[in-house]
Amino acid sequence: xxxxxxxxxxxxxxxxxxxxxxxxxxxxxxxxxxxxxxxxxxxxxxxxxxxxxxxxxxxxxxxxxxxxxxxxxxxxxxxxxxxxxxxxxxxxxxxxxxxxxxxxxxxxxxxxxxxxxxxxxxxxxxxxxxxxxxxxxxxxxxxxxxxxxxxxxxxxxxxxxxxxxxxxxxxxxxxxxxxxxxxxxxxxxxxxxxxxxxxxxxxxxxxxxxxxxxxxxxxxxxxxxxxxxxxxxxxxxxxxxxxxxxxxxxxxxxxxxxxxxxxxxxxxxxxxxxxxxxxxxxxxxxxxxxxxxxxxxxxxxxxxxxxxxxxxxxxxxxxxxxxxxxxxxxxxxxxxxxxxxxxxxxxxxxxxxxxxxxxxxxxxxxxxxxxxxxxxxxxxxxxxxxxxxxxxxxxxxxxxxxxxxxxxxxxxxxxxxxxxxxxxxxxxxxxxxxxxxxxxxxxxxxxxxxxxxxxxxxxxxxxxxxxxxxxxxxxxxxxxxxxxxxxxxxxxxxxxxxxxxxxxxxxxxxxxxxxxxxxxxxxxxxxxxxxxxxxxxxxxxxxxxxxxxxxxxxxxxxxxxxxxxxxxxxxxx
Numbered sequence: 001x002x003x004x005x006x007x008x009x010x011x012x013x014x015x016x017x018x019x020x021x022x023x024x025x026x027x028x029x030x031x032x033x034x035x036x037x038x039x040x041x042x043x044x045x046x047x048x049x050x051x052x053x054x055x056x057x058x059x060x061x062x063x064x065x066x067x068x069x070x071x072x073x074x075x076x077x078x079x080x081x082x083x084x085x086x087x088x089x090x091x092x093x094x095x096x097x098x099x100x101x102x103x104x105x106x107x108x109x110x111x112x113x114x115x116x117x118x119x120x121x122x123x124x125x126x127x128x129x130x131x132x133x134x135x136x137x138x139x140x141x142x143x144x145x146x147x148x149x150x151x152x153x154x155x156x157x158x159x160x161x162x163x164x165x166x167x168x169x170x171x172x173x174x175x176x177x178x179x180x181x182x183x184x185x186x187x188x189x190x191x192x193x194x195x196x197x198x199x200x201x202x203x204x205x206x207x208x209x210x211x212x213x214x215x216x217x218x219x220x221x222x223x224x225x226x227x228x229x230x231x232x233x234x235x236x237x238x239x240x241x242x243x244x245x246x247x248x249x250x251x252x253x254x255x256x257x258x259x260x261x262x263x264x265x266x267x268x269x270x271x272x273x274x275x276x277x278x279x280x281x282x283x284x285x286x287x288x289x290x291x292x293x294x295x296x297x298x299x300x301x302x303x304x305x306x307x308x309x310x311x312x313x314x315x316x317x318x319x320x321x322x323x324x325x326x327x328x329x330x331x332x333x334x335x336x337x338x339x340x341x342x343x344x345x346x347x348x349x350x351x352x353x354x355x356x357x358x359x360x361x362x363x364x365x366x367x368x369x370x371x372x373x374x375x376x377x378x379x380x381x382x383x384x385x386x387x388x389x390x391x392x393x394x395x396x397x398x399x400x401x402x403x404x405x406x407x408x409x410x411x412x413x414x415x416x417x418x419x420x421x422x423x424x425x426x427x428x429x430x431x432x433x434x435x436x437x438x439x440x441x442x443x444x445x446x447x448x449x450x451x452x453x454x455x456x457x458x459x460x461x462x463x464x465x466x467x468x469x470x471x472x473x474x475x476x477x478x479x480x481x482x483x484x485x486x487x488x489x490x491x492x493x494x495x496x497x498x499x500x501x502x503x504x505x506x507x508x509x510x511x512x513x514x515x516x517x518x519x520x521x522x523x524x525x526x527x528x529x530x531x532x533x534x535x536x537x538x539x540x541x542x543x544x545x546x547x548x549x550x551x552x553x554x555x556x557x558x559x560x561x562x563x564x565x566x567x568x569x570x571x572x573x
Contacts, residue, residue: 430563
C-alpha cells in the first residue's frame, strides 16, 4: 500500500474536485472522508460503481448523476490501493465464448462475445477497432503522444486490448491501469492498461468519441498514472474533438449542467460533470498556442514523480512567456467571448464556440444598467480558488465618461480584478489587475468612450474553505476631483479606418514585453501576423503593409502582457 502521505496527497486532489453534482464516486469519497468506510472499502466500491453499480448499497446509487467515463473512479481506486489485487478491475471475463481479432492497423486486439449479457456483433466490434486505429493515428502518429506501453502479453500479445462488455449506471467506457504491467526500464511512472467499451452505444459518432476519449486515458497512463483526474478528463474530452471534429459529442458538457461557463465561480479542478465541461481549458491552450501545448504538460508530468499537474502547467506556460495566473485571467476573458458573444475577429477560441450556448452566465444580481451600483457574491456563489464572477455594466447611459469600480475582497487573500470593455460584435479591450495582498482592495477607473458594456470579473487566486467574500461599488466618477487615474491601457488605434496597406496600427505598452498582432478574416481564420516580438515600454506604430490581403473587413487583435485589444478594420488598397 502507498504511504499515508502519498495517499493523502492523492485524496486532497479528489476532495478538492468534489464541488459539484452528485455521483456515486462523490458519495463514496465523502464517506471515506467522514471515516464511515475504510480505504479498502472505498477502493472496491469505486470499482463497483463502474463495473457493477447494482452491487452498491442504495445510498450510493439512488438519484445519482450518471458519469459516462468510469476512468476517474477506477484511477482513484488505484491511488487508494495501488499494490492490492483489486480483482474487479482486472481484465474482464465475458459472458460467452471470447472471440478476438486484430485491428486493421495492427495496434489493437478486440475481445468480444456473441452470447450472454455481453453479447454484441462482429460488425459492432469492428467499428470500435476502426475508431481505435483512427485514435492511435491522430494522437500518437499525428500529435506525437507516447504509445501506450506493452502489457507483457496479458491479452494474448502486446497489442493494446479493448473489451466489449455490458455496462450499467450510464458508463460508456473506462480505461484501467489496475493490475497492469509497469515497464521496469521506464524512466517515469507509466503503466500498461486496458479499455472496456459498452456493448450498447447506439450512434456511431458517440461510439467513436468514447473510443477516442478512453484511448487518450491510455496515452495519459503512458506518461504518468500518478496524476489527478480533473485534467485527464479535460484532455480526454478535448481529444474527442481533435480525432472527430465533426461529431461534437462534447457539446452536452458545455451547453448543459455544470461547466466553466455556467459555474465560473468553481475551481477549474472541480469534479463530477464539471471536469468534462472543462474541455474549454485545454481548448484555449490549443488555440492560444498550438495543440502541442497540451502534450507539453504531460511531458513535464512524466519528468517528475507524484502528482505534478499544476507545476507542469506552470512549466508549459513559462515556455510560452506567461504563467498560470496570467493565463487564468485571460481564461476569464476568453470564456466571455463564447456563444453569442463570440465574433470572428476576437482572436479567442474558434468559430465552433458559437455552439456553446447559452454561454457565459451572469448572475441576475451582477447585471447593471444604471449607477451607482453595488453588490457581492452572496453566500450561495462564493468563488473557489481559480473561480470568478462576471459583473456586467451596460454603459449606454454613460457614453464618453468614466466609471469607477471599488472592489473589496476578503482580507488576507490574493484577489485579481479583470476588466473587459466591449463593443458587441466589434472592438474590445481587456486588462487585469492584482488587488492589494493585505486588504484585497483595488480601485479602477474605466473610460466608457463609446463601448456597449464593461465586464468586471473578480478572481480568487488563493485557496480557502471559508470567507470567500467580496463587495463592490460602481459609480459614475465624471467631474469628481481627486478620483484615481485610469490605469494605462493598450490604447490601440488605427491611422485611418478604412485602412490602406500602408497605414499604421498604433498602440501603447505600459510594460515592456512581447507584443503579438494578429489579423483575422471574417470567418475567424488567422490571415496574418503583423508582429510577434519583444518591445520596450512606450508608444509604437506598426505598418499594415500587407498587399497580399484582399480588400475587405478584418479584425486586428493585439496580445501584450496581461492585456488584449481588438479592433475591426476595413482594408482598402
